[in-house]
Amino acid sequence: MTNPPQAHEDPSELVRKTTEFQILQRVSADINSTLDLDEICDVALRTMDELFEFHHANILLLEPDGQTLKVVASRGYENQATGGRVQIGTGVIGVVAQKRKMLRVNNLGQQRAYAAAQRRETMKSGLQASVGEAVPVPGLANAESQIAIPLLIRDELIGVFSIESPVPLTFGDHERDLVSIVANQIASAIHNARLYEDRRRAAAALQEANASLEARVAERTAALERELRVAQALLSEARSRVEGPLLGDSTAVRALRDAIARQALSTDPLLLIGPPGSGKEAVAHAVHGTSGRTGAFIFVSCSELQTQHRHAAADATASRRPDTFLLASKLELASSGTVFLDAVHELSTELQRSLYEMMVSNDPPGTARESRLGDVRVIASTTRDLREPVAGDFLPLIRLLASNRVNVPRLVDRRDDILALVDYFVRRHARQIGKVIDGVSPDSMRRLEVYAWPGNIRELRTVLERAVLLSRSTVLEIDDELLDEGFAVGSYRLVSLLGSGGMGEVWLAKHRLLARPAAVKLIRHDVTSGAAREQLVRRFQREAQVTASLRSPHTVQLYDFGVNDGGSFYYVMEFLDGLDLHRIVTRFGPQPAERVVMFLRQACRSLAEAHEHGLVHRDIKPANLFVTRLGTEYDHLKVLDFGVVKESGDDATSLTNPDMAQGTPAFMAPEFVLADRLIDGRADLYSLACTACWVLTAQTLFEASTPAQMLLHHAQTRPLPPSQRSELPIPKQLEAILMKCLEKDPANRPHSALELESELTGVRFAEAWTMKRAREWWEAHSPDDVR
């Protein structure tokens, strides 16, 4: 066994080596075909059997403590050694593990006997202290020959492979080499199996961790969802108080929110005043939501209620008034809550009275006090200021409502909020219809920010909802066409607000098809329902038709008229570039007399035609005399605002309050104050003279601290001649004409506008007001206004 290979080996030796080679080849294949540690050990031990025909072998692996080896596989022992342990440095196996070198011992029994004899001698010689305890090691008790080989992976010990024999001198160099080969295979296979096992355990741990993580994520997600639901509920609750129209940070809306907060603490009736579409219902909701009232928010459309009222009045058989019954029902529903009376001005006097009685008595009418209502907060809305009652108003109700009011601003008065409102409406509508909209393009946003929004927030919402619906992109584009859909009167789209006053608003508008600019005047009216309204509409139409028939080049041209969705009457007039006399004087001071005369003559021509048609302007004043350029003609004057014209001698219902003096106090004729006189065109001549004096002096005819005082002056006080109040020269002839026009008695004034124009034509000046002077004036003072 220890003989070195010979150059000419005998056939039996070759057969033996071939067999060994085949065994080693097979063990290599078998041992690497599995990643199971038990199978690897089994292959290794079986191979030892086949190679050496002996039955004693151990595979030991290093324990995690690095100090102990544990028998993981054992073969051929009477008492299985599996599970036995060897300390590093103890016995053949322990020393091999410690030195990491193979050790072959062929005389183990003799060596142990010799050592035992030495031990006894040492004990006898009194050196017991230096002698330790004999340590049993797993394996063959009577082993004589042993080869132990360290199992190393990259010089790192993983275990020891040991074979034993009870026969001395069993293992030679040949056996040593064969065992080394097998041991290397074992080490490699065990290492792979361990790596696999480590990865399997890691994968299992990872899987377990994943499962745990998934469970934790699911748990956390559920918790977050719960938190989200709570947050959404809180947000919803918070937003219910500043819903949609109340979003924003403008001064106007902040003031509105402050008002809502204050009103929420009160139970008094509340009146919300604002233009159509401004968000009055949202304000009412917010007041209700913030108040903490436990009852419901009940919406009542006064317009619908009024319609039912008319039908009930026609039905004499009705045993119970359905209108008041409905109102009572609504109030009952709103017990401990809020009833919102939308457009309360639409109610008839009778219903207003019923409502008032309910509010005051807190009992529903017709119930014979059979069911007393709980506390109901009444919030009403209107588009007009009820502090100025009109015919049909039940004054106690009006006074009750108007005593506690909140003004809801127009959208143009809170432009800073448009961004927030756009974001809110776009997101809300996109979510409702399941679209993804990231936002509005910058161009569109600029367009939205400068647009006039005559329909207020309702128009904004409509435009955005339509844009979201039509959008094929995640970025919303809103063009002029969409804005056209928003708010229009007739064939005209309102572009921007030019001005507003007591009678209404004037808007720059464009014709939808012609793109022609125009001025649209929206006229507020006081009669809101019933026959009176229908009569008013007919009258408005007739007056508008007459006005439209005026052909004077000095009368502003009327293109169209009608009633818009908001219920306002409107005129569509030609749009003029230039300045009215009010602005000219305000900006540039008193004007020379020759220019004033030229203005007056043009105004007279306009008024002459109107008066011939029986129309009285009734509101001649500097702001209604507009100076423009007509072709090459500068200082061309046009009389504006025939919206309050009235046929002579007619004092029936008009577009303004019939019980109030019409026009502007500083320029009103005495006959407007003195009710005993009929009003005709001479009232316009008085107003025209007042206007002339103001343009000459930049001062009103009289000085008064109140409109009533001013009207009283017109009725009673003789005015000072303008020359006494101006440093500019005023021809006496002109002054005489003006003073004549300012007579209290119309009979002492010029009889007609044409007569006045004729008298003015006779006034002589040192220097006439020529077209050249007019052009120079405009070029010097306001070239942009007369393009």
Place this chain on the structure above:
Amino acid sequence: MRLTRLPPEIRPVLENGIPAAMVTCSADGTPNTTIISQVYYVDETHAALSFQFFSKTIRNVRENPRAFVCLADLSGHASWVLQLEFQRSETEGVIFDTMEMHIEAIASMTGMSGIFKLRAADIYRVLSVEKLPYPMWTGASSDDQSSTSA
């Protein structure tokens, strides 16, 4: 028959584990006999003996490098007598490590780790090898503290 090299057939005898007798002589000619557990085969012309605790033997060898070792070949019913000459003492290297592992493996199992310590591997040159066709029995000298009478 005297040989000057260690023949292959002697290797099992070297590893048979039967203690051998080693005879040395001091500078003044006083002989000493001791028992050694194993003679290690280095190559055909060299053998190694463990330097553990037989101080008299070591002292003699350092004074007089010649030594005799008698090996018992029980299976062959014969004896081998090696005449050796001390050459050097190694405290590291392959020979030392192998011898140390052998000694430590046995010592650790028998509680003799503190006593069975290889201090050095003494390398001897083989001067002659003689196989005797009869068993030979030896005894240890009394002046060697650590030697054991067999």
